Amino acid sequence: MKVRRFxxxxxVIELILFLLVxxxxxxxxxxxxxxxxxxxxxAQFGLGFPTVVQISNYVDVLQSGGILVGYMNSVIVAGxxxxxxxxCAALAAFSIQRNGTRLTNAIYYIxxxxxxxxxxxxxxxxxxxxxxxxxxYVGMILFYSAVLLPFAVFLLTGYLKTLPRELDESAGLDGxxxxxxxWAIILPLMQPALVTACLxxxxxxxxxxxxPFYLLSxxxxxxxxxxxxxxxGKFNTNWGSVFADxxxxxLPILILxxxxxxxxxxxxxxxxxxx
Numbered sequence: 001m002k003v004r005r006f007x008x009x010x011x012v013i014e015l016i017l018f019l020l021v022x023x024x025x026x027x028x029x030x031x032x033x034x035x036x037x038x039x040x041x042x043a044q045f046g047l048g049f050p051t052v053v054q055i056s057n058y059v060d061v062l063q064s065g066g067i068l069v070g071y072m073n074s075v076i077v078a079g080x081x082x083x084x085x086x087x088c089a090a091l092a093a094f095s096i097q098r099n100g101t102r103l104t105n106a107i108y109y110i111x112x113x114x115x116x117x118x119x120x121x122x123x124x125x126x127x128x129x130x131x132x133x134x135x136x137y138v139g140m141i142l143f144y145s146a147v148l149l150p151f152a153v154f155l156l157t158g159y160l161k162t163l164p165r166e167l168d169e170s171a172g173l174d175g176x177x178x179x180x181x182x183w184a185i186i187l188p189l190m191q192p193a194l195v196t197a198c199l200x201x202x203x204x205x206x207x208x209x210x211x212p213f214y215l216l217s218x219x220x221x222x223x224x225x226x227x228x229x230x231x232x233g234k235f236n237t238n239w240g241s242v243f244a245d246x247x248x249x250x251l252p253i254l255i256l257x258x259x260x261x262x263x264x265x266x267x268x269x270x271x272x273x274x275x
Contacts, residue, residue, distance in 0.1 A: 035243035042240035057244035061231070067248055069220065070227035076137055077212075077223060078205040081144040085201050086194060088145070089152035094182050096153070097160040098168060108157060114150030121214050128215065135218050143215060144205050152197040159193035160186070199260050206253050224249045 026047070034042045035057055037050040061067055092111070096104045124143065125134060133139035163186065171181045187194075209225040216222055222230065228245050 031243045031246055035240060035247045037240050039238045039240055042238070042243060045239070054240055057238075057240040058248070060238075060241050061245045061248060066219075066222075066227045066230065067224060067245060070222055070224035070249075073137075073221055074206055074223040077140045077144065078202050080137075080141045081148070081205055082198055082201050084141065084145045085148050085152050086198050089149055089156050089197060090187060090190060090194060091182070092149075092153050093156035093160055094186055097157050098165070098178075108153070111150040111153045115154060119147060121210075125215065135216055135221070137221065140212065140215060140221075143211060144201075144208075147211075148201050148204060152201065155197050156190060156193050159190060163189055195260055199256065203253055203257065207250075 030045065030047055033047065033049065034045065036053045036055070038052065038054050041050060092107070096108045128134035128139045128143075131139075133142060167185055167189075168178075168181050171185055176184070206223075207225060208223075209229065212221075212223045212226050213229070216226070219230070228242075228249055231245050232242055
């Protein structure tokens with residue numbers, strides 16, 4: 001009887017997971033398939049294969065959609081934000097977890113509060129204008145760094161709890177200073193959690209629409225998500241071209257996710273195994 005209950009429960013769970021996969025996979029499949037259809041077939045939003053494959057949809061997007069400029073802007077903003085978030089989060093998590101003083105604990109809880117406080121666009125714009133970084137790459141990099149740093153610190157601090165302090169003590173007996181311990185020992189061991197934080201940071205920045213839409217008025221600095229919105233907003237009724245634009249935007253992040261998903265699982269679950 002126990003075996004039957006376990007089997008039935010497992011089948012139900014697998015069925016639920018399969019249905020959840022369909023919820024995500026079917027819209028993505030429709031977008032990719034319809035991106036190769038002509039204007040009439042794409043407007044039907046069907047799941048069937050195109051009668052004639054329309055590569056011209058992708059050609060039109062690359063020539064007139066402004067997506068190449070959007071790609072460059074997204075790479076600049078995401079790249080520098082990623083470097084700033086990962087380095088600051090790693091150093092902050094190491095100091096918070098290893099020191100454990102009242103000051104570092106208070107700083108940690110400030111970061112935790114930053115996880116739940118919503119972003120206020122109007123005060124952010126006023127602050128950027130006061131600092132003369134509004135409508136600039138620097139302003140967007142600082143904005144994303146401030147928004148995404150709390151989660152990265154929270155994730156890395158939890159992961160560091162799984163690394164024994166004996167590593168630090170042994171290195172200290174050998175004459176290593178704390179900064180050397182961090183660079184030579186702790187940082188390489190933080191790879192799973194650090195890759196997870198980096199990937200989630202890139203995905204958030206790449207897929208974000210509201211940030212650049214409200215904080216960048218210069219269209220030459222728009223990221224890829226805003227270029228999709230602008231492309232659709234030109235009274236474009238060719239859904240084949242629109243779906244081609246969306247496919248080009250999400251494909252890099254999708255490939256990156258599948259290549260590094262193993263690290264995401266390790267980084268997200270390692271802290272929960274501390275016991």
